[in-house]
Amino acid sequence: xxxxxxxxVSRLVCKCMSICRQSSTACDNVRPSLTLFTKSGECSLCxxxxxxxxxxxxxxxxxxxxISLAENKFWKARYRYxxxxxxxxxxxxxxxxxxxxxxxxxxKTK
Numbered sequence: 001x002x003x004x005x006x007x008x009v010s011r012l013v014c015k016c017m018s019i020c021r022q023s024s025t026a027c028d029n030v031r032p033s034l035t036l037f038t039k040s041g042e043c044s045l046c047x048x049x050x051x052x053x054x055x056x057x058x059x060x061x062x063x064x065x066x067i068s069l070a071e072n073k074f075w076k077a078r079y080r081y082x083x084x085x086x087x088x089x090x091x092x093x094x095x096x097x098x099x100x101x102x103x104x105x106x107x108k109t110k
Contacts, residue, residue, distance in 0.1 A: 032110040034060040034093075034103075037075055037085040039068040045096060049084040052098035059107060 036053060038046040053062070067076040067083065079085045086093045088106045 031059065031061050032089050032107065033063065033087075035063045035065060035087040035090075037065050037067055037079050037083055037087070039083055040066050041068070043083065046084045049086070049098050052100070053086070053103075056103060056107070 034053070034056065036046075036049060038050070050064075056062075065072055065075055067079055082095050085095045086098075086103075088103070089110070093106055094102055
């Protein structure tokens, strides 16, 4: 991660924390959700996506869903050949490769 990118993420985190301090509701109600659909085992694209998302985890409610688990068979049927897949606030944001501009635009317009 470059310094400029790190500063942008820091500003997003600070903005969220500022809103949380001023609000009477919990921060979880303010932060957007980011869900990564992945699988256990060999998945180099999944590993790359996880690494790229890491700096943004503090600005969102982050969750990983392992589609190879039995309880996630709906998601496996949907994304078996598409992972990694990222949802932002419950809607498809990106697949296969991380796109920093797309995620940062989503965070700005949350």
